[in-house]
Amino acid sequence: xxxxxxxxxxxxxxxxxxSGLLTIMLKRNAIGILMGVELILNAANVNLVAFNHFSxxxxxxxxxxxxxxxxxxxxxxxAAEAAVALAIFLNFYNNFQTIDVERAQNLKx
Amino acid sequence: xPVAVDANLVQTVLFYVFALMTAxxxxxxxxxxxxxxxxxxxxxxxxxxxxxxxLLDAEFLAAVQLVxxxxxxxxxxIFGVMLTSKSPFSRFEPKLPEVIVATSFSVVLFxxxxxxxxxxxxxxxxxxxGSGYPIERFxxxxxxxxxxxFEVASVLLLVxxxxxxxxxxxxxxxxxxxxxxxxxxxxxxxx
Numbered sequence: 001x002x003x004x005x006x007x008x009x010x011x012x013x014x015x016x017x018x019s020g021l022l023t024i025m026l027k028r029n030a031i032g033i034l035m036g037v038e039l040i041l042n043a044a045n046v047n048l049v050a051f052n053h054f055s056x057x058x059x060x061x062x063x064x065x066x067x068x069x070x071x072x073x074x075x076x077x078x079a080a081e082a083a084v085a086l087a088i089f090l091n092f093y094n095n096f097q098t099i100d101v102e103r104a105q106n107l108k109x
Numbered sequence: 110x111p112v113a114v115d116a117n118l119v120q121t122v123l124f125y126v127f128a129l130m131t132a133x134x135x136x137x138x139x140x141x142x143x144x145x146x147x148x149x150x151x152x153x154x155x156x157x158x159x160x161x162x163x164l165l166d167a168e169f170l171a172a173v174q175l176v177x178x179x180x181x182x183x184x185x186x187i188f189g190v191m192l193t194s195k196s197p198f199s200r201f202e203p204k205l206p207e208v209i210v211a212t213s214f215s216v217v218l219f220x221x222x223x224x225x226x227x228x229x230x231x232x233x234x235x236x237x238x239g240s241g242y243p244i245e246r247f248x249x250x251x252x253x254x255x256x257x258x259f260e261v262a263s264v265l266l267l268v269x270x271x272x273x274x275x276x277x278x279x280x281x282x283x284x285x286x287x288x289x290x291x292x293x294x295x296x297x298x299x300x
Contacts, residue, residue, distance in 0.1 A: 003117050004124045007226055009161070012128050014222040016154070018215045019135035025211040028201035029144050031189050035151050038182065039135055042158050045174075053165040065250050068167050072251075075177050076262045080269040082182045086189040087276035093193040094279065100201050 009050035016043035030089045030101050034082060041078045045071045124164055131157030142202070144190050148183065155179045169247055 020039030027033055052067025093099050134153035141147045155178045162171035203211075251259050 004121055004164075008124065008128070009165075010226045011223055012132060012161075014219060014226065015132050016135045018219040018222070019139050021218070022139045022211055022215045023147075025215075026139065026203045026208060027147075028203060031186060031193065032144055032147055034186060034189075035138060035147055038151065038178075038186075039138060039154065042155065042178075046158060046161060049162060049165050049167050049170060053167070063166070065247055068170050068247070069250055069255055071167075071170055072173060073258060073262060075173060076266065079177055079182050080265055082185055083269050083273045084276070086185055087273040089189060089193060090277045099193040102201075 006050055006054040009046060009054075013043040013046040013050070016040075016046065028100050028102055030092065030099050031086075033101065034085050034089075037085075038078060038082070041074055045074050048074070120164060123160070127157045127160035127164065130154075131161065144194065145187075148187050148190060151186070152179060152183055155183065169244055 017040055020036040020043060023036030023039060024033050027036065048067040048071045052064055089099060092104065096103050131154050134150045134157065137150035138147050138154065141150060155174065159171045159174040159179070162168075162174055
């Protein structure tokens, strides 16, 4: 049986990325768009950790950690981004009584 | 050596289980039209990614993924769903041309990605070094080489906390008047 290599993880992350992109493009619910962003960030995280595990041998005989630390920072940024985005959506909902992003047209010329 | 083959087989099977869960749920997020169902699919995706982190010898990251993403961010998103929809089953349909354009673009992009991954210049992959790592090294790296980003991240979290609380706060002028006047009456009628 073929053992699992870097390519498997990269293809899976590519599928997650495309799903997130498609979610962002197709959903009109602002919170759905936020979910697509989370999917894309997770795909990037899988890539980081997989490259860390397979491609980088580390120094002094110890396994590398840099990719995992990058991934931790990405998780922190994603949490912060979700909090701010939800606050903005709540404000939007209070002003427009809907969460449909097509209705956010105040700045349209 | 039968033991090594066994471990490899277990790894392979576990990878396919978690990968199927992750990919299926990610596609479910796209296909599902109900925002609550999308949130549930997202939960499965995040859990599957945590399992993949376990397979990649990143146990700490898997725990962080489960606690912060599945436990924190997703709950936040579900709160957002509850607060912003009059009925949790309300839906907005995309137009058909949008679906066609977006789907074909995504399929082309995915095929290009897979071709790029399969035909990438193969370097000599070193065997995965060591199984597992001491958690101390993670902490030392976080407070050593990565001290500045770590501190900036903590400041960022403080700023985000204050900013989100300010943004989400209901303005005085938006506050419905009857809420303020009705509450004491109700309290009296109970007593």
